[in-house]
Amino acid sequence: MTTLPLHGIAGAAGLALALAVPLGSALAADETPPAVEAANHEPSIESQSWSFTGPFGVYDNAQLQRGFLVYKTICANCHSMRLLSYRNLGESGGPEFSPEEVNAIANEVQVTDGPNDKGEMFQRPARPSDPFHSPFANDAAARVANRGALPPDLSVMAKARPGGPDYIHALLTGYRPAPAGFQLAPGMQYNVAFPGHQVAMPPPLFDGAVKYTDGTKPTVDNYARDVAAYLMWAAEPKLEERHKLGARVIIYLIAFAVIMFLAKRTIWARLHGKAAHTA
Amino acid sequence: MADTTHVTPAQIPLPDEDDSSRRDVIMIAAGGFAAVGLGLGLWPLLDQMNPDASALSQATTEVDLSHVEAGQAITVMWRGKPIFIRYRTPKEIDEAKAFPVDDLPDPIARNANLPDDAPATDANRAGKDRENWLVMIGICTHLGCIPKGQAIGDPKGDYGGWFCPCHGSQYDSAGRIRKGPAPQNMAIPPYAFTSDTKVKIG
Amino acid sequence: MTHTSSYEPSTGIEKWLDQRLPVPRLMYDQFLAFPTPRNLNYWWTFGGILTFMLVSQIATGVVLAMNYVATPSMAFDSVEHIMRDVNWGWLLRYTHAFGASMFFLAAYIHTFRGLYYGSYKAPREVLWILGVLILFLMIATAFMGYSLVWGQMSFWAVTVITNLFSSLDAVIPGLGTRLVQWIWGGFAVGGPTLTRLYSLHYFFPFVIAGIVVLHIWALHIPGNNNPTGIDVKSARDTVPFHPYYTIKDGFALALFALFFATFVFYAPNLLGHPDNYIPANPLQTPQHIVPEWYFLPFYAILRAIPSKLFGVAALLGAIIVLFFVPWLDTSRVRSTSYRPIYKWFFWAYVVTCVMLGYLGSQPPEGIYLVLGRIFTAYYFLFFLVVMPVVGWIEKPKALPGSITESVLGPEEAPPATPQPAPRRRTPEPVL
Numbered sequence: 001m002t003t004l005p006l007h008g009i010a011g012a013a014g015l016a017l018a019l020a021v022p023l024g025s026a027l028a029a030d031e032t033p034p035a036v037e038a039a040n041h042e043p044s045i046e047s048q049s050w051s052f053t054g055p056f057g058v059y060d061n062a063q064l065q066r067g068f069l070v071y072k073t074i075c076a077n078c079h080s081m082r083l084l085s086y087r088n089l090g091e092s093g094g095p096e097f098s099p100e101e102v103n104a105i106a107n108e109v110q111v112t113d114g115p116n117d118k119g120e121m122f123q124r125p126a127r128p129s130d131p132f133h134s135p136f137a138n139d140a141a142a143r144v145a146n147r148g149a150l151p152p153d154l155s156v157m158a159k160a161r162p163g164g165p166d167y168i169h170a171l172l173t174g175y176r177p178a179p180a181g182f183q184l185a186p187g188m189q190y191n192v193a194f195p196g197h198q199v200a201m202p203p204p205l206f207d208g209a210v211k212y213t214d215g216t217k218p219t220v221d222n223y224a225r226d227v228a229a230y231l232m233w234a235a236e237p238k239l240e241e242r243h244k245l246g247a248r249v250i251i252y253l254i255a256f257a258v259i260m261f262l263a264k265r266t267i268w269a270r271l272h273g274k275a276a277h278t279a
Numbered sequence: 280m281a282d283t284t285h286v287t288p289a290q291i292p293l294p295d296e297d298d299s300s301r302r303d304v305i306m307i308a309a310g311g312f313a314a315v316g317l318g319l320g321l322w323p324l325l326d327q328m329n330p331d332a333s334a335l336s337q338a339t340t341e342v343d344l345s346h347v348e349a350g351q352a353i354t355v356m357w358r359g360k361p362i363f364i365r366y367r368t369p370k371e372i373d374e375a376k377a378f379p380v381d382d383l384p385d386p387i388a389r390n391a392n393l394p395d396d397a398p399a400t401d402a403n404r405a406g407k408d409r410e411n412w413l414v415m416i417g418i419c420t421h422l423g424c425i426p427k428g429q430a431i432g433d434p435k436g437d438y439g440g441w442f443c444p445c446h447g448s449q450y451d452s453a454g455r456i457r458k459g460p461a462p463q464n465m466a467i468p469p470y471a472f473t474s475d476t477k478v479k480i481g
Numbered sequence: 482m483t484h485t486s487s488y489e490p491s492t493g494i495e496k497w498l499d500q501r502l503p504v505p506r507l508m509y510d511q512f513l514a515f516p517t518p519r520n521l522n523y524w525w526t527f528g529g530i531l532t533f534m535l536v537s538q539i540a541t542g543v544v545l546a547m548n549y550v551a552t553p554s555m556a557f558d559s560v561e562h563i564m565r566d567v568n569w570g571w572l573l574r575y576t577h578a579f580g581a582s583m584f585f586l587a588a589y590i591h592t593f594r595g596l597y598y599g600s601y602k603a604p605r606e607v608l609w610i611l612g613v614l615i616l617f618l619m620i621a622t623a624f625m626g627y628s629l630v631w632g633q634m635s636f637w638a639v640t641v642i643t644n645l646f647s648s649l650d651a652v653i654p655g656l657g658t659r660l661v662q663w664i665w666g667g668f669a670v671g672g673p674t675l676t677r678l679y680s681l682h683y684f685f686p687f688v689i690a691g692i693v694v695l696h697i698w699a700l701h702i703p704g705n706n707n708p709t710g711i712d713v714k715s716a717r718d719t720v721p722f723h724p725y726y727t728i729k730d731g732f733a734l735a736l737f738a739l740f741f742a743t744f745v746f747y748a749p750n751l752l753g754h755p756d757n758y759i760p761a762n763p764l765q766t767p768q769h770i771v772p773e774w775y776f777l778p779f780y781a782i783l784r785a786i787p788s789k790l791f792g793v794a795a796l797l798g799a800i801i802v803l804f805f806v807p808w809l810d811t812s813r814v815r816s817t818s819y820r821p822i823y824k825w826f827f828w829a830y831v832v833t834c835v836m837l838g839y840l841g842s843q844p845p846e847g848i849y850l851v852l853g854r855i856f857t858a859y860y861f862l863f864f865l866v867v868m869p870v871v872g873w874i875e876k877p878k879a880l881p882g883s884i885t886e887s888v889l890g891p892e893e894a895p896p897a898t899p900q901p902a903p904r905r906r907t908p909e910p911v912l
Contacts, residue, residue, distance in 0.1 A: 055747045083561045087336045116343065129336040152759075156561065159750060160758035195768075235758075238564070238571040245572070246746025252319075253739040256312045260732035263309040267724045271519070285712040288704040289485075291516040291719055306724075313731070323569035324544050331548075332566040 044192045045163045045170040048225065052232060055247075058240050059233050062214055064095035067230025070223050072105075073210045075154065078146060080134035083155035084234055087128040093240040094233050102128050109133045147187055149200035158228070158235040165228040167193060172224035175203040339481040341473070344412075352429045354417060357468060357480045361425055363417035363441075363454070364478070371439055371452035372410055375401040384456050390467035399464055404453040406472065414470050414478060415454045419443040421461040426450060441465075486510050511701055516719035517726055518707035520888050525705070526733030527591040533734055534584040535693065539686050541577040549629065551679035553672050556631035557760045575749040581623050582752050583741050585775035588616060596806070597827060599815025600706040606807040608699040611692055613803045618689050620776070620800070625682040627773060631675065632757030637770050639678070640670045648790040669763065709887045710815030711880050718884035769844065777841030778834050784845040785857040795857065802864045809864055812872030819878040823871045830863045
């Protein structure tokens with residue numbers, strides 16, 4: 001007669017619950033860091049629906065291409081993305097521009113190279129292997145051009161803020177007139193999503209600012225959505241590969257666990273010969 | 280906690296060797312699965328040492344040749360390797376053309392811009408429609424030293440090309456091995472002239 | 482280890498090696514034939530899981546080190562280079578980063594198991610002390626590893642925690658400041674700090690591995706504890722480690738790996754902090770400096786004490802007190818299963834640790850600070866008051882006669898005396 005290991009079961013159940021709750025919400029929310037409230041004036045960040053959330057999430061190539069267009073047309077004037085190279089735009093799991101399109105995108109940009117044999121630096125068209133051209137030579141130059149504020153690099157921005165792409169979308173669509181009584185510092189803009197509600201960046205998007213060629217409506221909301229998805233890809237270019245490999249690894253581990261459980265039971269059943277056993 | 284009946288593992292006699300050697304199917308399946316998993320898990324640890332995506336992305340180098348005169352040679356870097364670019368004189372070109380290809384120690388062109396079996400004629404070694412230009416990876420095919428012959432005062436060997444000081448390999452004015460332990464002609468990298476004075480390598 | 486060994490080398494090579502360096506014999510005796518109590522439950526599988534995690538962290542760490550650059554200008558970028566360009570780099574990095582959390586999860590479960598079942602009591606005191614030492618080294622290693630990313634959280638965590646040593650200025654003026662500058666290699670956290678953190682982060686896991694060897698050695702002298710807490714009395718109480726516990730540990734490891742993989746592949750940044758994706762900026766402090774979850778209970782204890790010096794003392798004391806547990810607990814029985822009064826205090830301690838963890842993530846003000854102080858008080862009371870007093874006054878439940886009796890029931894168990902005329906294989910000379 002074996003005693004039920006009640007405390008063991010309770011402990012295991014408690015542990016499973018303690019772990020399942022965050023795991024469940026994690027799988028539901030997947031990649032986006034949970035949004036937290038600011039110390040004062042809770043920022044308003046709505047959850048959007050994205051193609052890449054959840055364990056089966058994938059990027060929408062067309063959306064990433066539109067998002068890149070928004071970045072290139074508007075954001076790239078102030079924000080660098082120095083951790084990306086032009087060749088990334090053609091790699092699988094991303095916008096997947098064709099090699100010709102990648103070449104064309106790169107060739108549009110002049111980058112500094114050198115020194116040549118005369119010891120001089122010179123300009124040449126970018127190649128796919130080059131990193132994204134930065135709008136300013138350094139942080140000091142960026143500040144001078146932006147009234148002292150430094151436009152941050154956007155390479156990993158979608159992972160560097162609570163709320164991730166939800167936050168980026170909320171920020172870009174969150175410009176409003178300051179409410180009565182709100183002390184807005186000179187040169188700042190009121191934004192419902194930015195912590196503290198004052199942001200130095202003027203509203204970058206307006207309807208029709210970027211020409212979409214695939215029929216998507218050229219609205220601020222769509223621009224914000226597409227560029228947020230693009231920034232998510234920029235921060236996590238391996239997401240699709242990770243999800244795909246993950247499915248295989250988990251299936252393998254489930255099968256392995258089942259086999260190990262059956263093997264364990266087979267081995268321990270040998271003790272039945274002597275007498276009843278405990279697991 | 281004095282426990283006089285405490286028996287340490289050292290004192291435990293061993294059980295019968297009855298079932299330990301039984302091989303169930305499930306045990307073989309478990310062992311097989313574990314071995315496969317271990318192998319698959321090991322692969323990323325090894326593959327990460329292979330050249331990464333940034334190294335693989337075709338790094339290209341553009342070279343400006345406008346200041347190179349006949350009889351001169353320059354060396355540039357491409358993918359970490361020295362590239363010999365020589366502006367050959369007519370005498371050097373004629374000498375290279377005169378030698379029968381079949382008598383060469385290595386009759387294959389070793390030109391990345393041509394099929395693998397192209398013969399090592401001077402035309403197949405020099406620039407396409409630009410026979411006075413020779414663009415070559417300047418690494419001796421014996422054991423990897425960098426041959427002499429680029430600078431004006433350098434020894435060029437008996438064939439007017441390059442001389443490797445490490446073990447004495449001698450290359451002709453088309454960069455083909457003529458004498459010495461090197462097994463192959465010096466390799467020609469992928470390249471193309473983008474204008475009369477600019478060449479893009481890689 | 483002096484005793485009989487049943488190992489019989491079968492092939493020529495085994496015989497040859499056995500006479501020169503008997504490693505196969507050692508492995509056979511300690512990990513195949515080793516007599517292990519037959520009643521170990523799944524809480525005992527975490528030792529094997531921890532061994533796997535140490536190997537996993539070292540393996541992924543060594544290959545990450547092939548691609549990482551430990552200078553302030555390149556550290557953050559080199560990690561992103563690993564994530565983007567190095568073959569499988571994203572997988573190696575996420576496995577290593579999340580693996581640290583899994584390592585601590587297993588270590589905490591393993592430790593709580595030891596506390597609950599009295600595995601620290603004589604004659605296993607040294608085993609327990611080695612375990613606490615491993616935990617201490619793990620904490621240091623994880624702290625250093627996190628700093629290498631050189632994100633905002635990395636940089637400021639190092640600044641804040643190393644600055645704690647300046648509290649020694651209250652004891653000897655100037656000592657703390659000198660000590661902190663020595664740790665930093667400068668007047669602030671910078672390049673020299675990063676390179677030495679890298680060097681030590683690579684080094685410590687091998688020290689841990691060495692102490693793990695001692696830990697297993699110290700275990701194998703008295704043998705494993707078991708859920709009843711009573712000693713093995715005869716061979717009937719045991720089974721050979723292989724195949725019974727190799728297969729059970731393997732099954733538990735498969736489940737653990739499944740749990741691990743779910744996070745690595747589907748929520749790898751869940752336990753991280755977004756601020757660490759911002760490159761370190763020495764001129765701007767994050768709004769809330771928060772350590773990784775496995776440090777949160779200690780962080781709460783540190784911030785519960787108003788004085789800087791005594792806060793640091795409490796932080797260190799929270800770990801150091803663990804070393805003394807074998808002597809603080811006065812109970813005559815090992816396993817909490819047979820200690821009806823102590824059991825409540827034990828679970829209150831578990832709740833305390835979980836609550837301190839939550840409170841460590843909140844700003845130390847208002848109700849959070851009040852609760853932090855209450856739970857900190859209980860944390861220390863548990864070790865310094867409950868363990869000695871309750872163990873002394875409590876009347877434990879009746880223990881089973883033997884391990885086998887606890888498994889099979891009293892009517893089927895043979896008398897709990899050692900078998901007469903034990904069979905022994907060819908006895909080896911005592912070394």
